[in-house]
Amino acid sequence: MTLQTQLVLQALLRDPARELYGRELSQLTGLMPGTTHPILLRLETEGWVTSHKEDIDPRAEKRPARRYYRLTANGAAQASAALAGARRPLGSALRGLTEGGAAS
Template structure:
């Protein structure tokens, strides 16, 4: 079980799955795509990572006998380990990149001192 690579898409999907966990419900792929406003390939790549890590489980929808034929949906739910990890990642302090160094006052684009006026 490899730890998934943390990305903004993964955090969006984890946030939604964590809400579903708290409401004791499951969500299917299309619901996730619509809610987090991410493309299908992005969402399903994240779901694959989370499933490989053991953070979620997926179950196929069961059609009752005599129901109209339509594609089955796959529903996703956090595991207990996944819920713990989701809380840790989603609620972590903001991931702010370190500030870029600024040139010292008086230095131009190429690092040479500007002539005094």
Template sequence: MTPQTIAVLRVLLEDATTPRYGLDIARQAGLKTGTLHPILARLQEAGWIESYWEDPADHEDQGRPRRRYYRFTGSGATAACQAIARAEATATTGRPLGLHPQPGH
């Protein structure tokens, strides 16, 4: 589990019930979007988060592209908390920790 992934998980956990869009997550985590999006893809592939595109009617008069929103799956927030705890507990061992898919993914 990389420090960048931990940063993304922490941002998403700030309010686990509120979907966040990519640029907002990147800013809060202190990451560039080129770093963020592969992390989000891995988290989604592992079943920890899900994403959806904003309704075009919600932004058409704002002159910006549609946003893709991300939120935890039912068990994703719990898995994220556990991963952060493991990463903090093993930070001094140097042992890498990976994503573990959730049941059904």
């Protein structure tokens, strides 16, 4: 799992029931929309995320309609497990570096 995907999942997991729109997720993660949106599309295809386009009049709101994303119940469970698995090797690697550096 890429670091970018991990950042998106972490942002969504902060409040799994909350819907976030694409630009908002980009701001939360520090990623560009061109990076965030393909990740969201892939997560939606995998069933981890659901989305819907808001029903507004773009002329009245003076902005385009936003697409909101939210983790599915299954997606939240899978994301939590995937992030836990992604962190463990990193933690082990860092401990090894710290121990190796302390021994030198």
